[in-house]
Amino acid sequence: MDIDKLRPAIYAVVDLPPQQWEEMAACWEPVQFKRKEVITAAGEVERYAYFVLEGVQRAFFLEGDKDATLVFNYTGSFSGVIDSFFLQQPSRYYLETLTACRCLRLSFADLTRLMDKYPLIERWVRIGTTAALSGVMERHIEMLTSNAEQKFRKLLTRSPHVLQIIPHKYLASYLGIDPATFSKLMGSVRL
Secondary structure: OOHHHHHHHHHOOOOOOHHHHHHHHOOOEEEEEOOOOEEEOOOOEOOEEEEEEEOEEEEEEEEOOEEEEEEEEEOOOEEOOHHHHHHOOEOOOEEEEOOOEEEEEEEHHHHHHHHHHOHHHHHHHHHHHHHHHHHHHHHHHHHHHOOHHHHHHHHHHHOOOHHHHOOHHHHHHHHOOOHHHHHHHHHHOOO
């Protein structure tokens, strides 16, 4: 059952009492997306938080004809435009699928109601959001202080599996390097 795949991701952060888990589990609904489908567009308010059961997604910023990949989400991770979701303000970027995706989704209204009712669920959200912010800050430091090869090596050390599941042009965008430079690094850098 799909909800059983979500439970370990939540319980890794907080150990919910059975009643709270049952109430939370009842709020998640299954949803499917096709390959290259925009889940949330810039200008839209994110209405859902997602848990990716299968597939790969990316969030990206678009300026004219140039896009910058911000983050990837794949099987076993949470997804959504987090700032738009929690602030209920229009998104500044896009969330799209790179492959067909199966997800569970939780509405903002349901999550808000659960957080108001259960401090432990609010704690889960706070810890998860803080961990996401910490990751963003770490990546920001890498982007400001690392050259192309250092960024590439860090990516391979942290997440070597992405080379097999994410097109290289998006990985280059994520690292802020030219696709040709990415290809050269693919051929020359060994860990």
